[in-house]
Amino acid sequence: SSRQALEQARVAVEELDDMKAVVKRLEEENTELRRQARQAEKEQRSLCSRAEGLQEERLLAEGQGLREQIQAQAARMASLEVSGGTVATVGSAAGSV
Secondary structure (H helix, E strand, C coil): HHHHHHHHHHHHHHHHHHHHHHHHHHHHHHHHHHHHHHHHHHHHHHHHHHHHHHHHHHHHHHHHHHHHHHHHHHHHHHHHHHHHHHHHHHHHHHCCC
């Protein structure tokens, strides 16, 4: 009976040691997962910042493109006004003859 009690105690100690090893492993995994989560958050912040920068660059480039289009359109309109004015002047002169 006492031999049986000793065997049960030995088994209980082994199970306790196994449980301690499992707890330690889980704590280590938890620590590593927390480290990875912090790293992922840093990377996410960096990517968000980079995306904002790229969006600003894209908007600036679009704005520059629009300015160039407006300037080209204004130049065409000025050219048409000059051409139109010349035609109108020539037409007026022809009409008065």
